[in-house]
Amino acid sequence: MEFKFTEENLKRIELAREKYPTALAAVMDTVYIAQEQNGYISNEVMEEIANVLGIDKVYVLSVVTFYTMYHTKPMGKYHVQVCTNVSCMLRGAYDIWDQVKGKLGIENMQVTPDGKFSLEEVECMGACGYAPMVAVNEDYFENLTKDKVEEILDSLK
Numbered sequence: 077m078e079f080k081f082t083e084e085n086l087k088r089i090e091l092a093r094e095k096y097p098t099a100l101a102a103v104m105d106t107v108y109i110a111q112e113q114n115g116y117i118s119n120e121v122m123e124e125i126a127n128v129l130g131i132d133k134v135y136v137l138s139v140v141t142f143y144t145m146y147h148t149k150p151m152g153k154y155h156v157q158v159c160t161n162v163s164c165m166l167r168g169a170y171d172i173w174d175q176v177k178g179k180l181g182i183e184n185m186q187v188t189p190d191g192k193f194s195l196e197e198v199e200c201m202g203a204c205g206y207a208p209m210v211a212v213n214e215d216y217f218e219n220l221t222k223d224k225v226e227e228i229l230d231s232l233k
């Protein structure tokens with residue numbers, strides 16, 4: 077399916093482009109904007125990013141497949157990311173991971189049948205001092221207990 081950036085997003089990309097000495101350096105900003113608009117980065121989206129920046133698609137592909145924050149398939153409305161790296165693990169992250177998996181009924185990188193939730197086990201998200209933590213889309217929830225996790229998931233409509 078063909079993908080085109082909205083006029084507003086084209087302006088945002090132009091602003092991003094002006095921050096850097098080369099178009100190549102604006103790839104991450106542009107992929108971020110594309111994911112915000114489309115929900116994930118399909119082949120057609122990568123082609124349009126390359127087209128808009130005037131670069132080879134292989135550069136877009138290398139960025140999209142290197143960074144785990146970019147998704148190449150549709151994820152849930154709420155993308156739940158549970159950190160199980162060292163600090164979080166030492167403070168009970170695997171209990172939270174098992175709890176979230178059980179509650180949502182899905183495994184790593186799966187989406188619930190209604191499209192509401194997706195789940196990802198992630199590496200350190202830079203909030204180690206507030207471990208254990210979970211991110212839902214771009215919101216961080218820190219110093220978690222199983223009760224707090226239950227509350228957070230129940231609050232998501």
Ligand code: FES
Nearest residue numbers: 164200201203204
């Ligand atoms: S180890 Fe979980 S945020 Fe750093």
